[in-house]
Ligand SMILES: [Zn+2]
């Protein structure tokens with residue numbers, strides 16, 4: 836199953852977008868592939884899928900540092916739709932960082948540049964962070980203790 840998550844395997848879902856052998860046809864596909872790119876730590880893809888005007892604000896090093904810190908465990912798509920400015924995807928992405936479970940709840944705007952979907956910007960909703968104890972069940976749902984699973 837793909838990271839994004841989908842019932843298709845990674846190599847038939849998000850990987851072709853990340854390697855560039857296929858282009859996402861919807862904003863949601865691009866959003867999912869950017870999430871999967873964080874999971875496989877492909878910072879170049881994440882940078883390249885920002886709109887041109889934003890790329891200088893996001894270095895590959897910064898993206899990689901965040902991808903190394905945050906272990907993404909879950910993605911939920913809440914809503915998608917079109918506006919005159921582009922297409923939006925509202926999602927909740929859960930990740931573990933510094934022994935806390937964090938929830939990124941964002942409404943992202945995607946636009947087409949040179950006929951390719953790009954991430955323009957996002958509105959982030961504030962969400963609480965929850966501490967995870969070493970002996971707690973891992974928040975990823977594996978059923979293992981955190982210290983034996985996503986702790987590092
Ligand atoms: Zn996928």
Ligand SMILES: [Zn+2]
Nearest residue numbers: 973975984985
């Ligand atoms: Zn885990």
